[in-house]
Amino acid sequence: MSASADPAAPANGAARVVLITGAAGGIGRALTHRFADARTCLVLVDRNADGLAALAQDLGAPATILTEALDITDDDAVDALVTRVQDRWGAVDFLINNAAYAYDDDVLGTTPARWDEQVAIALRSVFLCSRAVLPGMRRRGRGVIVNMASVNAHQYFGNEAYSAAKAGVESLTRSIAVRYGPDGVRALALGIGTVLTPGAWDARLDRDPDIVDRLRSWYPLRRLGTPEDIAALTAFVASDEASWITGTTIMVDGGLTAGNQRLADDVLGIEQRPLGE
Template structure:
């Protein structure tokens, strides 16, 4: 078996695939990039999968500077052949796959009337089909060794209305697949869990017009119970927990990483939100 770059963490000797392990260029860090870095910090060898090789390469440099071990795999995970080759590349480079983080996602706004068929198909392809295909080729490797942990990056958009019909449909389906796969593959030693990030800030969010304004930034922070900002690193720490043997009896759950926004009514937060100058 191939050893990880670091041997002192809770993921020593584990092999991980992270899809969307690059990050949209800009200030901050995406959830895939951060997750890959934390998994590597904890001792995993990580295959960094991204459509944009240069983005994954940035993540590889970050990991190697920290003493970790990672390889880049450039491919389009909406395609079966790419996902099959991705899994083969992880096995070839590191010997197996213990952890799969399905992180690829793309924001898609629009309601059920306005969205076009093309926009619907694209949103479902990127946000859901990528997960289906990555699992399709990874699960047999995990089943053969009798263990594995899959972490699906969904969204609070799966659980609360926010005007993103196709994105919400895809993210909700990820949660349904999480439960379904946790059932179907539990006796093969495979755990399947999801994370629902809340109003975190990543470079992808900053790139959406209006999202980087002081007003929206303050609104995003104040909407949560803690009143503080969250980012890709907050998601990454929960990914590492669910991926690790520390979560060996945890499967089929959705863990919100959201400063508690899913637990509160809008009226209860009005006292914080009305004080924000626009």
């Protein structure tokens, strides 16, 4: 365990406790910055200890931060972390299950071990972290769980193991929302499209400098997402302003899953639509 800033709760009254997995990645960093303030105790979890340390240093005051480099597919490690957090600050208010990654293998190209590894990170961790925080949320009568899902749960875009796991995340989200809604717990998923995260695209851009421009053409808004797009929606759905939203997946995908204009143009025999139509 590594901690930065003052591990005690802020002195200016009741604080909210926010636990974010995959915190050292591009979306995780944006989420962390979005939630960091003087009245928030941030629990930042990632396997990348160096990345967590850099993130905590970047945040600095006034955030109250606990960083944990651990394997979130390990039930004992997750339970122990949540117990420490509850002993120190009380129940977790917001759990943001953000950690995931994907290989490029298809069904025939992957191995059972690689399949299990991806599903464990993307789905098992959501189950374990949710299971760990739910008793505290139920006792207090409130809490929000936000799970990062994907457009891959709705359409085929490759990454078979990751896609199957994200479909499972959406199902698990609905289960939590329905079963624990009477206890004041909300659960939502975000169906995320292609997000241009800093650093994550460097190798791909080196091999294929035009990839971003080609991908933009598939999105009605003609741009890829940013980590800040995801963080902004997460902050809203976790807030009291969204207090009647639960058990659903909100698509944040630039319109990708709304339809396919390129296919429609081919079907209708349209060579080029006038600008603005």
